[in-house]
Amino acid sequence: MSFLSPSDPRVDQAAVTDESVISAHEKLLGVQPDEKGHYRLAPLNVLFFLSGLIMFGGTYLGRYAGYFDPRVYNENVLHGGGSGEAPVAIDPIALGKKLFNNAACNACHQATGLGLPGAIPPLVNSDWVTGSDEKLIRILLHGLQGPIKVAGVDYNSAMPAFGRVAGSGFNWSDDKIAAVLTYIRQEWGNQASGVSVEKVTAIHAKEGDHKPWTVVELEKLP
Amino acid sequence: MTTASTHAASAEVTPIDRQARGPLLLLLVLGVLWLVPSGIFALLASVQLHSPQFLTDCAWLTHGRLEALQETAFLYGWAANVGLAIALWVLARLGGYPLRALNWTVAGAIFWNLGLVGGLVGIATGDMTTFSFFQLPRYVQPLMVLAYAAMAISGVLAWSGRRTDSTFAAHWYAVAALFLFPWMFLATEVVLIWLPVRGTVQAIAAGWYAQGVWTLWLAPLALAGCYYIIPKVSGRVLSSYESAPLGFWCLLSVGAWTGGRHLIGGPVPAWIATMAVVTSALMLFHYLVVALNFRGVASAPGTGATFIRFGVSAYLLVGLLEVLTSFRAVALHTQFTFIATAQTQLGYYGAISMMFFGAVYYLVPRLAGRAWSSAGLVAGHRGLVMLGVVGSVAGLALAGFTQGAGLLQATVSQGSIFEGMRLPLLLNTCAQATLLVANLLLVVNLIRTIATCCTTVDAAAGLFRPAMNLEAPAL
Numbered sequence: 286m287s288f289l290s291p292s293d294p295r296v297d298q299a300a301v302t303d304e305s306v307i308s309a310h311e312k313l314l315g316v317q318p319d320e321k322g323h324y325r326l327a328p329l330n331v332l333f334f335l336s337g338l339i340m341f342g343g344t345y346l347g348r349y350a351g352y353f354d355p356r357v358y359n360e361n362v363l364h365g366g367g368s369g370e371a372p373v374a375i376d377p378i379a380l381g382k383k384l385f386n387n388a389a390c391n392a393c394h395q396a397t398g399l400g401l402p403g404a405i406p407p408l409v410n411s412d413w414v415t416g417s418d419e420k421l422i423r424i425l426l427h428g429l430q431g432p433i434k435v436a437g438v439d440y441n442s443a444m445p446a447f448g449r450v451a452g453s454g455f456n457w458s459d460d461k462i463a464a465v466l467t468y469i470r471q472e473w474g475n476q477a478s479g480v481s482v483e484k485v486t487a488i489h490a491k492e493g494d495h496k497p498w499t500v501v502e503l504e505k506l507p
Numbered sequence: 508m509t510t511a512s513t514h515a516a517s518a519e520v521t522p523i524d525r526q527a528r529g530p531l532l533l534l535l536v537l538g539v540l541w542l543v544p545s546g547i548f549a550l551l552a553s554v555q556l557h558s559p560q561f562l563t564d565c566a567w568l569t570h571g572r573l574e575a576l577q578e579t580a581f582l583y584g585w586a587a588n589v590g591l592a593i594a595l596w597v598l599a600r601l602g603g604y605p606l607r608a609l610n611w612t613v614a615g616a617i618f619w620n621l622g623l624v625g626g627l628v629g630i631a632t633g634d635m636t637t638f639s640f641f642q643l644p645r646y647v648q649p650l651m652v653l654a655y656a657a658m659a660i661s662g663v664l665a666w667s668g669r670r671t672d673s674t675f676a677a678h679w680y681a682v683a684a685l686f687l688f689p690w691m692f693l694a695t696e697v698v699l700i701w702l703p704v705r706g707t708v709q710a711i712a713a714g715w716y717a718q719g720v721w722t723l724w725l726a727p728l729a730l731a732g733c734y735y736i737i738p739k740v741s742g743r744v745l746s747s748y749e750s751a752p753l754g755f756w757c758l759l760s761v762g763a764w765t766g767g768r769h770l771i772g773g774p775v776p777a778w779i780a781t782m783a784v785v786t787s788a789l790m791l792f793h794y795l796v797v798a799l800n801f802r803g804v805a806s807a808p809g810t811g812a813t814f815i816r817f818g819v820s821a822y823l824l825v826g827l828l829e830v831l832t833s834f835r836a837v838a839l840h841t842q843f844t845f846i847a848t849a850q851t852q853l854g855y856y857g858a859i860s861m862m863f864f865g866a867v868y869y870l871v872p873r874l875a876g877r878a879w880s881s882a883g884l885v886a887g888h889r890g891l892v893m894l895g896v897v898g899s900v901a902g903l904a905l906a907g908f909t910q911g912a913g914l915l916q917a918t919v920s921q922g923s924i925f926e927g928m929r930l931p932l933l934l935n936t937c938a939q940a941t942l943l944v945a946n947l948l949l950v951v952n953l954i955r956t957i958a959t960c961c962t963t964v965d966a967a968a969g970l971f972r973p974a975m976n977l978e979a980p981a982l
Contacts, residue, residue, distance in 0.1 A: 295878035297809035297869045300742025301977035311673035312979040313748045331750045342785040351777035360777040
């Protein structure tokens with residue numbers, strides 16, 4: 286009988302039978318590495334390699350898995366909440382400026398803080414801004430309605446609530462409220478003190494979901 | 508290591524192959540035919556990457572849908588059909604009896620492919636699920652699971668009713684793939700489609716499935732073919748075979764955990780990404796075992812071995828790259844760029860598909876009882892497909908490097924990044940065209956081989972040389 290050449294690319298010749306493939310490999314699986322006091326290094330080296338990988342994996346998981354806490358998104362967090370990196374301090378002026386210019390503030394009060402003559406009061410040279418922060422914090426948290434006199438001019442428009450209070454479309458945290466207020470009290474030549482987060486939080490807790498303020502109500506405050 | 512054996516001489520042409528001829532050739536032909544639409548979709552999608560105006564007016568062929576069509580036709584058309592044919596055949600050969608329940612296989616194959624056609628039309632009209640590798644519309648998904656189960660039955664029967672109690676590595680991988688795909692697909696269907704989990708967990712589930720397609724389904728199918736064919740053609744036992752069980756369990760136990768790799772830098776808890784880094788590193792063990800076991804293919808003769816050499820090399824390279832790009836410092840440059848696409852291409856085309864091609868070249872003459880009809884077409888397919896894989900991976904990787912470097916510099920505009928990627932993406936388009944032509948050669952060769960085989964069975968008489976008995980080396 287004539288066969289195709291073994292190098293014919295159209296048919297791959299099988300060198301060995303199926304049964305012998307199974308039985309020959311089955312024998313190999315039963316072999317111990319140290320049979321008859323004769324050590325074979327290859328399988329041992331393979332096992333050492335696996336052990337090394339497992340050791341690396343365990344160490345790496347312990348260090349960078351954030352203790353399997355679903356709330357930890359930074360792999361460098363250490364046990365107890367500390368982090369390998371120093372926490373980044375937030376500059377309230379920078380945050381305030383970003384919020385002022387990217388939320389709704391600049392739409393009415395303008396990036397210059399000058400407002401719109403006859404419609405929106407200015408933030409520059411305004412006692413409401415640079416004066417008592419008690420009133421200012423309440424205005425931003427809960428909003429303001431009704432007539433108001435700023436720098437000798439009468440205005441009558443609505444200021445929306447920005448705080449995390451009922452009816453607010455913005456839901457800003459107390460940090461953001463403090464940052465924006467600090468920004469407007471120190472920008473455009475204003476030179477009042479900054480507003481602390483603690484004070485915002487205290488007023489927020491005291492007033493709760495107060496409805497928008499009126500000037501009459503605010504003037505009773507210090 | 509081999510001894511002549513007279514009774515084994517005729518073992519290469521068996522009733523096993525004659526029984527399985529119709530059903531398995533059906534699966535193979537359907538699988539290979541799917542390469543044509545998948546290749547066309549890939550070509551069109553690749554053109555859109557450097558010429559964004561191309562086909563934008565045709566809603567069915569916008570880029571998002573083309574990518575989904577290409578990936579679905581490739582995975583569920585080409586890889587699923589051919590992978591199953593290889594697994595069933597390997598299980599039958601090793602089991603020692605002809606396949607049973609082949610009617611189920613045929614029915615399953617028909618419904619699987621009809622479901623896939625329906626799914627592709629659904630994707631084109633915008634019904635895809637938005638989860639990568641899981642794009643089939645929800646209404647065809649139950650059908651696909653049932654059809655897969657029907658096709659897998661004969662493989663499970665061949666395994667449970669095998670002639671000898673002992674098993675071989677090819678058994679393990681083939682059976683694992685038969686069982687794991689329906690489990691993975693159903694589990695994903697439940698948590699993403701029927702009772703959808705919310706928020707971040709969705710991304711994690713989708714990442715798990717996408718990685719599972721590779722580690723729990725297609726890689727085992729491809730490895731099953733290789734584990735069978737490499738000792739058969741090389742005539743030698745697999746080296747370091749005693750480590751093969753550990754390599755298998757390594758792939759199965761940690762493989763799908765590497766899914767978090769796709770989410771590094773994304774909005775997921777830190778431990779998901781860290782787990783992916785660790786499991787990718789553990790997978791190095793699996794790749795080491797595969798490399799040791801398949802050492803013998805380096806000198807093995809034949810067309811199938813040529814493809815398998817390429818495929819195994821690509822498989823090992825993918826494993827190394829997965830570890831490398833999983834580390835966060837590297838992922839910073841590679842994640843969400845074309846480098847990830849290049850890795851997918853290398854894995855699914857360079858590794859899985861090349862191993863499948865190798866198995867197809869080995870298997871078809873035995874099923875059809877004839878040699879491949881044309882040596883020229885074999886050589887043409889081999890050369891062009893290798894060129895195409897290298898070209899497309901190189902093009903995508905170059906584009907990815909440019910993109911990764913550009914995206915990290917705030918001063919570089921998107922426009923200039925795309926200018927820099929234009930040339931490598933053109934290279935990718937040329938490579939995709941080459942792949943399409945290569946696969947058309949395979950289609951022609953396969954159809955011609957089958958068309959002429961139906962007359963006589965004993966054409967196989969002079970085809971195969973007698974096989975010897977393989978003996979384990981003495982210590």
